Amino acid sequence: MEKEFVVEFKKVxxxxxxxxxxxxxxxxxxxxxxxxxxxxxxxxxxxxxxxTTINLINGxxxxxxxxxxxLGMKPSKSxxxxxxxxxxxxxxxxxxxxxxxxxxLLFHARYYGVNRKYISERIDEVxxxxxxxxxxxxxVGTFSGGMQRRLALARALLTEPEILLLDEPTLGxxxxxxxxIWEQIRTLASVGKTVILTTNYMEEAEELGEQxxxxxxxxxxGSGSPNELxxxxxxxxxxxxxxxxxxxxxxxxxxxxxxxxxxxxxxxxVNTNALNNQFQLLQQLSKYEEHMNHIEYSEPNLQDVFLHFxxxxxxD
Ligand SMILES: Nc1ncnc2c1ncn2[C@@H]1O[C@H](COP(=O)(O)OP(=O)(O)OP(=O)(O)O)[C@@H](O)[C@H]1O
Numbered sequence: 001m002e003k004e005f006v007v008e009f010k011k012v013x014x015x016x017x018x019x020x021x022x023x024x025x026x027x028x029x030x031x032x033x034x035x036x037x038x039x040x041x042x043x044x045x046x047x048x049x050x051x052t053t054i055n056l057i058n059g060x061x062x063x064x065x066x067x068x069x070x071l072g073m074k075p076s077k078s079x080x081x082x083x084x085x086x087x088x089x090x091x092x093x094x095x096x097x098x099x100x101x102x103x104x105l106l107f108h109a110r111y112y113g114v115n116r117k118y119i120s121e122r123i124d125e126v127x128x129x130x131x132x133x134x135x136x137x138x139x140v141g142t143f144s145g146g147m148q149r150r151l152a153l154a155r156a157l158l159t160e161p162e163i164l165l166l167d168e169p170t171l172g173x174x175x176x177x178x179x180x181i182w183e184q185i186r187t188l189a190s191v192g193k194t195v196i197l198t199t200n201y202m203e204e205a206e207e208l209g210e211q212x213x214x215x216x217x218x219x220x221x222g223s224g225s226p227n228e229l230x231x232x233x234x235x236x237x238x239x240x241x242x243x244x245x246x247x248x249x250x251x252x253x254x255x256x257x258x259x260x261x262x263x264x265x266x267x268x269x270v271n272t273n274a275l276n277n278q279f280q281l282l283q284q285l286s287k288y289e290e291h292m293n294h295i296e297y298s299e300p301n302l303q304d305v306f307l308h309f310x311x312x313x314x315x316d
Contacts, residue, residue, distance in 0.1 A: 005069075006163060006194050007034040007057060012066035014052055014218075026052045027218040030066070034196060034211070036162075039189045041209030042198045043302070045314055049218040050198035051091070054167050057196065058088050071162065086163040087156035091171060093148050097141035101132055101151050104140055109158045126154040130184055146170075146177020153184060164188060166197040170204060182207055202302040202314060212302070214309060221309040226302060233308040235300045238270045238278070240285065240292060247291035255284060272297070 009032035016024045027049045034040045042050050055061040056068055059075030059082055068075060075082045095104050105123045114122055127133045130150040140148060149169060156164060169185070170178040185208055189195050199205055205212045206226045213223040222229055242248040245266045252263040259281060260271040272278065285292065306314045 004035055005033045006036045006071055007032060007040075007196065008067075008069045009033075009053075009056075009063075010067045012056065012063045012068060014049075014056065014061060015064040018064060025218060027056075027215075030215070030218075030220055032213060034194060036194055037189060037192050039185065039195045039197070039208050039210045041205045041212045042196070042215060043200070043202070043205040043209070043212055043306075043314075044198075044215040045200055047217075048200075048215045050200075050215065051167055052218075053215075054088065054165050054196070054198060057163075057165060058083065058086060084159070085161055086165060087159060087161035088165040089149075089152045089156045089167065089169060091167045093152040095140045095148055095151060095155075098139060100137050100139055101127070101143070101154075102136040104151065105155055105158060108155045112159050114158055122158055122160075126157045129157060129187065130154040131180065144174070144177065146173035146181070149173055149177065149181060150184070153181065157188075161193070163194045163196065166195065168198055168200070170199075170201065200314060202306070206302050214306060216306075216310045222305060229302065229305045230300045233300055233305055234273055235304055235308070236272045237298045237300075238272050238281075239296045239298055240268045240270070241294050241296070242266045242268070242288075243291050243293055247288060251285070251288055255281070 009030050012027060012030040013025065014027040016022070016026055030053065042053055044050055052061065056063060057070055057075060059079035062076035070082050071085055073082055096107070099107065102123060105126065106119065109119045109123065127136050130153055132147065132150055132154065135143070135147065140151065143151065153166070153169070166185070170181050173181070182204070185195055185197070197208065209226055211223070212226055212229060214221050222232070224232065240251070242251070243266070248263060248266050248268050252261060252268055255261060262269045270281065303314065
């Protein structure tokens with residue numbers, strides 16, 4: 001393993017129920033390289049194999065084919081040692097609702113053998129990171145979903161892991177909590193933690209991912225930084241806004257034979273990559289000027305990237 005990578009997958013397949021009628025290939029030829037201190041984002045729709053990948057990193061599953069190394073170890077063989085260095089925040093937070101936030105952390109810290117001398121100090125520290133100091137003595141059953149997620153993140157930090165595995169960290173939380181969680185993830189990366197997170201939110205991958213791997217039906221379909229991925233498809237668009245849909249339709253009928261254009265209500269979207277003469281188009285549009293509101297240019301987003309690689313929308 002090259003030293004700079006804290007997690008490396010080489011051609012990993014994961015087949016559930018191998019050699020039975022229920023055989024199912026959940027992951028196929030997955031290559032992953034994650035650098036220390038990076039925020040790595042695994043982006044894919046439901047059932048694409050994200051949780052399976054997380055379970056391979058923490059050694060809960062063993063690959064059917066291929067090799068996995070985590071901090072230089074094989075996670076399924078050296079699970080105990082690996083788990084001392086990585087922490088998982090699963091989709092189900094599994095907190096004790098009848099205990100307070102602080103009691104939950106205390107219980108976990110003792111269970112995972114955090115040095116008794118430092119437990120109290122460490123709990124204060126992690127409560128501070130997730131900004132739950134004020135609610136530490138309230139029962140977790142009274143917490144919102146977002147606060148429970150933050151507490152689960154605090155719990156994962158108690159053991160001072162080198163790598164944090166976050167399985168859909170903001171699934172179903174409100175916007176305010178989501179922003180707080182994003183901020184906390186950035187802070188953790190800024191102090192050198194490697195953060196590996198799964199998501200099926202484009203926005204999350206775009207906001208956080210320094211490196212994004214897109215998977216679909218267990219297969220890697222694209223990888224890179226959000227900007228690299230967007231540059232790869234390079235689809236810039238000119239969006240022309242008309243005062244009324246009928247004018248957009250009229251212009252569409254006029255120009256569709258010459259340009260790569262899509263009709264969307266009172267807008268026309270023109271692919272500017274295929275446009276070798278923007279000036280000519282603008283001239284053509286000038287006769288409709290009184291029916292046009294404005295023209296804008298748009299860059300592709302990860303939604304377009306996903307569509308490009310898989311031929312479908314992320315939420316199909
Ligand atoms: N233990 C198992 N036995 C058989 N099939 C499984 C098992 N665990 C997962 N699968 C299947 O493997 C595929 C990938 O599941 P996984 O949970 O990794 O997807 P995911 O991307 O995390 O989805 P979600 O966003 O819904 O959590 C799914 O089709 C799932 O039904």
